[in-house]
């Protein structure tokens with residue numbers, strides 16, 4: 175089959191400069207995890223590495239730090255306190271602040287769980303972190319509990335809800351996917367953020383532009399695939415893409431990885447870990463199509 179061009183509107187990343195080093199590709203900090211959910215933040219961290227970030231640090235409750243560290247030697251970990259319910263307490267922000275100062279970008283949410291302390295912690299990060307930030311999963315559920323969930327951002331923001339999370343964010347429990355896609359554009363425009371409304375043909379919008387993703391398949395309907403996407407978006411933010419471009423390219427590569435994966439696995443058999451291992455194939459496909467049509 176002839177090589178297909180990349181879809182128009184897809185961000186094109188230049189090949190790596192020969193003299194580049196890990197500092198060139200950014201420092202990403204990911205906050206998440208709780209007792210019982212160490213896996214999701216690890217999936218995000220591994221995806222952040224596979225996406226090409228230079229340095230990846232996972233800030234997690236100290237009760238799960240050994241488990242999280244044992245999943246993957248290539249990221250660093252940063253221990254935060256654990257409260258009696260197995261979550262990060264609000265006062266974790268003191269130790270978190272030490273790492274936030276050197277973070278080029280931040281992701282918050284995978285496996286975080288929910289508590290009063292976390293409600294305040296996530297709101298604090300949303301309103302004070304000046305660099306780009308991705309909010310996913312319980313990070314979104316916690317923002318949803320605020321009077322004005324998406325108001326007061328301190329820097330560029332990407333939110334990555336599935337339909338259930340989007341319904342909570344906008345306070346409309348019965349919203350259809352079709353109406354959610356329309357409302358997502360309005361929400362993005364109102365708050366000047368990027369919204370990634372996940373599902374078949376994920377929508378990415380910053381209120382002005384829209385991307386309807388052509389890649390992906392129902393094999394992705396399995397726990398943890400969204401956590402992988404969070405890591406990929408964060409990775410591209412670390413590499414200095416703007417929030418909209420980072421979201422579009424991450425969503426495209428994520429779906430492409432799944433499309434390549436099911437040639438070798440099956441849709442029912444696809445796991446989030448399999449998806450991770452096909453991110454490299456997705457990069458290879460992207461680079462070969464980019465290079466083929468670059469002249």
Ligand SMILES: NC(=O)C1=CN([C@@H]2O[C@H](COP(=O)(O)OP(=O)(O)OC[C@H]3O[C@@H](n4cnc5c(N)ncnc54)[C@H](O)[C@@H]3O)[C@@H](O)[C@H]2O)[C@@H](O)CC1
Nearest residue numbers: 211212213214284285286287311312336337338397398401
């Ligand atoms: N390995 C792990 O530790 C995993 C942990 N996870 C964490 O579990 C926590 C809860 O995440 P959930 O997504 O399960 O939370 P939700 O409370 O949003 O549960 C999902 C539910 O929402 C409903 N829903 C409606 N429309 C949907 C749509 N389009 N896509 C998906 N669900 C839809 C479904 O009925 C589904 O049962 C998060 O912190 C998340 O990061 C999950 O990511 C799964 C993997």
Ligand SMILES: Nc1ncnc2c1ncn2[C@@H]1O[C@H](COP(=O)(O)OP(=O)(O)O)[C@@H](O)[C@H]1O
Nearest residue numbers: 372373374390391392394395397398399400401
């Ligand atoms: N039927 C489908 N077709 C294409 N992509 C899908 C389908 N179902 C789920 N996905 C994708 O899988 C991911 C699921 O994310 P999410 O629901 O947050 O999972 P989790 O929280 O378990 O990690 C999203 O990127 C979504 O677009």
Ligand SMILES: [Mg+2]
Nearest residue numbers: 310311400401
């Ligand atoms: Mg999710």
